[in-house]
Amino acid sequence: MSKPIGLIYSWKTDHVEVVLTRENYRPGIGDILYTKQNNRYVLLQIVGFEGELPIGSGSIVKDLEEAPPIYSAETSMYANAYLFFEIRNINSEKPLVIKPYQPPPLNTPVYVLHPKDPESEKIMNLLSKGITGEGETVPIGWLRSGIAPAKELREEKYFTNAPLNLDLSLSIPKHFLVAGQTGAGKTTSVMGIIIQWARNSGKNIAWLIIDRHGEYSKTENNGFADLLAKALFMNDKLEVKAKIYEFTVNEGENRTKSLSKDTVVLLSGTMNISSISVYDLANVLDLSPDKISDLEETIDIIGSLIKASKIDDAWKRVFLNERDEPTGQVIALLPILVDNVFRYEGIGEQKKKGIYRVLLNAGIDIRKLRTYRRLILGTLGLSRKTAIVRVGEASKPVTVINDNSSVFKVSPLLKDPYSLIMIMKAMVNAVSEVYNIREKGAYPWLGINVKPEVTVIESGTFSIDKIVENINNGETVILDVSKIPLGQGDVIVQSIIRRLFESRMGLGVDRIKELPPIAIVSEEAPLYLSPDKVRSPYNVFARIAREGRKFGLGLIAITQLATQIERQILANFNTIIALRTKFVSDINYFSNIGIPGETLTSLGDREGYLYTPDLRVKEPIPIYIPGYFELAEDLSREYLEKIRNVKETEKKALTQIFKNIEEEDEDI
Numbered sequence: 001m002s003k004p005i006g007l008i009y010s011w012k013t014d015h016v017e018v019v020l021t022r023e024n025y026r027p028g029i030g031d032i033l034y035t036k037q038n039n040r041y042v043l044l045q046i047v048g049f050e051g052e053l054p055i056g057s058g059s060i061v062k063d064l065e066e067a068p069p070i071y072s073a074e075t076s077m078y079a080n081a082y083l084f085f086e087i088r089n090i091n092s093e094k095p096l097v098i099k100p101y102q103p104p105p106l107n108t109p110v111y112v113l114h115p116k117d118p119e120s121e122k123i124m125n126l127l128s129k130g131i132t133g134e135g136e137t138v139p140i141g142w143l144r145s146g147i148a149p150a151k152e153l154r155e156e157k158y159f160t161n162a163p164l165n166l167d168l169s170l171s172i173p174k175h176f177l178v179a180g181q182t183g184a185g186k187t188t189s190v191m192g193i194i195i196q197w198a199r200n201s202g203k204n205i206a207w208l209i210i211d212r213h214g215e216y217s218k219t220e221n222n223g224f225a226d227l228l229a230k231a232l233f234m235n236d237k238l239e240v241k242a243k244i245y246e247f248t249v250n251e252g253e254n255r256t257k258s259l260s261k262d263t264v265v266l267l268s269g270t271m272n273i274s275s276i277s278v279y280d281l282a283n284v285l286d287l288s289p290d291k292i293s294d295l296e297e298t299i300d301i302i303g304s305l306i307k308a309s310k311i312d313d314a315w316k317r318v319f320l321n322e323r324d325e326p327t328g329q330v331i332a333l334l335p336i337l338v339d340n341v342f343r344y345e346g347i348g349e350q351k352k353k354g355i356y357r358v359l360l361n362a363g364i365d366i367r368k369l370r371t372y373r374r375l376i377l378g379t380l381g382l383s384r385k386t387a388i389v390r391v392g393e394a395s396k397p398v399t400v401i402n403d404n405s406s407v408f409k410v411s412p413l414l415k416d417p418y419s420l421i422m423i424m425k426a427m428v429n430a431v432s433e434v435y436n437i438r439e440k441g442a443y444p445w446l447g448i449n450v451k452p453e454v455t456v457i458e459s460g461t462f463s464i465d466k467i468v469e470n471i472n473n474g475e476t477v478i479l480d481v482s483k484i485p486l487g488q489g490d491v492i493v494q495s496i497i498r499r500l501f502e503s504r505m506g507l508g509v510d511r512i513k514e515l516p517p518i519a520i521v522s523e524e525a526p527l528y529l530s531p532d533k534v535r536s537p538y539n540v541f542a543r544i545a546r547e548g549r550k551f552g553l554g555l556i557a558i559t560q561l562a563t564q565i566e567r568q569i570l571a572n573f574n575t576i577i578a579l580r581t582k583f584v585s586d587i588n589y590f591s592n593i594g595i596p597g598e599t600l601t602s603l604g605d606r607e608g609y610l611y612t613p614d615l616r617v618k619e620p621i622p623i624y625i626p627g628y629f630e631l632a633e634d635l636s637r638e639y640l641e642k643i644r645n646v647k648e649t650e651k652k653a654l655t656q657i658f659k660n661i662e663e664e665d666e667d668i
């Protein structure tokens with residue numbers, strides 16, 4: 001045992017004062033001290049200090065220039081510490097960790113925890129064991145006994161042999177919150193946790209990582225995706241793969257890259273607009289419920305006309321899914337119907353005609369339709385293009401869709417004026433059949449009868465449904481939306497999450513228990529969880545925060561400001577990782593759950609407190625979460641060894657085969 005640094009001097013409500021007796025120890029905020037009595041340790045955490053020279057301050061100032069005037073004065077120094085943990089049964093395999101409810105006796109010697117000191121190592125190991133819950137756990141961080149303001153000081157505070165182990169598959173459906181100011185280490189910590197899971201876990205988790213800045217998709221040596229591939233390759237307990245979808249607006253950029261024997265595969269490409277729904281759009285646009293219902297009604301009416309129209313069945317399937325519901329292609333069709341159809345159907349006139357009359361009867365006027373046109377084109381990055389078609393000697397303009405600047409690729413049927421004309425003709429004919437409205441507009445394209453030459457009727461590399469299927473099958477998926485405009489990325493992300501939620505809702509509790517949980521990692525989720533955003537019934541992030549647990553869907557929400565999240569939603573985050581922060585509202589919130597707020601402003605990068613009901617003690621634990629890049633050296637070494645072993649085994653097997661063949665030859 002090392003020498004004591006002081007004694008328990010006084011008791012103050014829930015704190016104790018430690019008088020410091022060792023000259024070479026000065027207290028640091030967050031330092032962990034301990035006392036030992038019989039078969040137990042009591043751990044104390046420093047949250048403040050006091051000290052003064054026992055003389056008048058005037059005399060110091062007066063003589064300061066010459067020499068220190070108070071050489072022989074007795075100084076007194078105290079550390080304020082609060083009761084942190086008590087470890088009982090310290091010599092057994094099953095230590096018991098509890099929140100202490102009695103202070104150590106006055107005058108008890110106090111020691112400071114220090115890595116490499118055998119007794120300190122023993123205490124932290126007991127703590128690590130004593131707090132670990134049931135289940136199949138993975139190490140996500142190291143216990144620490146204080147704050148290391150610089151990297152060089154880490155070995156004085158971090159106990160790399162005392163891991164904090166957590167069963168992530170248990171905690172994830174109850175949601176994780178990772179909070180800290182810019183640069184506190186949120187992203188690098190979450191990446192570290194995922195790598196630790198990939199390397200050590202025997203239980204699958206389907207991570208759905210929303211990568212808005214391309215940080216998780218780095219495939220170069222020791223980039224996150226490269227380390228993930230190596231870790232999955234090294235893990236003999238799990239047979240899982242990961243995919244990176246790198247979205248781009250340029251068709252033809254369909255590159256594929258495979259890492260570590262296909263454990264991670266990067267695919268780049270565009271998105272088929274078909275699987276986008278009105279709700280995905282509505283959520284991104286933050287539309288009010290009545291506006292959403294108007295937009296839904298409009299899309300339904302157009303869908304019903306396509307259904308009733310006399311066009312080829314294969315063409316119909318572009319616009320209607322197998323349940324005859326409108327696909328995203330109908331959303332893309334709406335803006336060009338405003339230009340090509342509605343404007344010729346009696347706008348500004350007494351008598352309305354054709355499709356516009358149907359829409360108006362449903363309360364949807366041209367102002368609304370023009371608003372939808374603007375919103376749809378703007379959000380999806382689509383634009384209108386005028387195509388000139390010839391009618392006999394004359395030429396007429398037809399508006400078609402241009403998707404060159406969008407990740408969402410629309411059907412060639414909406415880009416070719418002749419196929420579009422065929423569809424519009426069939427739709428205006430269907431109006432009289434379905435709605436009994438016979439008056440048609442004076443559409444300029446009505447007399448055109450050119451046979452379209454469209455052969456391919458779908459475009460876009462990826463479909464939302466396929467991505468959702470992969471996640472539901474337990475694959476880890478990284479959505480790299482960093483190369484496309486923000487709004488378009490948002491639509492993709494929300495569409496995928498909505499489908500996941502809906503598909504899981506339909507499965508029933510027993511089936512869900514058999515499936516791996518889904519962990520949705522998002523830096524921006526908190527933006528959708530602010531008080532004004534959570535009111536919308538279409539807000540999928542809020543629904544997952546409230547109900548995801550039942551369906552094995554968890555959020556890993558990364559935020560600079562936890563208290564920006566609506567209060568009740570915030571209470572749904574069961575596991576909290578609080579990193580450095582200077583925001584008073586967050587400090588107060590975290591203090592209320594027992595995190596020593598005094599320490600939060602001074603934490604180093606990736607130093608924090610982990611609070612979760614899934615440990616045996618429901619108290620915040622000071623930990624350091626290694627960044628993904630800090631795991632690289634060990635992982636790469638192990639990886640090379642494994643590759644070497646695999647090659648040697650293959651070589652041996654081949655040699656044996658040749659030997660057998662030679663022996664057979666000799667026999668002949």
Ligand SMILES: Nc1ncnc2c1ncn2[C@@H]1O[C@H](COP(=O)(O)OP(=O)(O)OP(=O)(O)O)[C@@H](O)[C@H]1O
Nearest residue numbers: 180181182183184185186187188189560605627629
């Ligand atoms: N590959 C690396 N090697 C060394 N240090 C790194 C590496 N990547 C990040 N860091 C450091 O880790 C710290 C935390 O970075 P991180 O991106 O995790 O912070 P953050 O809290 O997510 O910040 P923000 O809110 O700005 O995204 C930064 O100070 C950064 O310099």
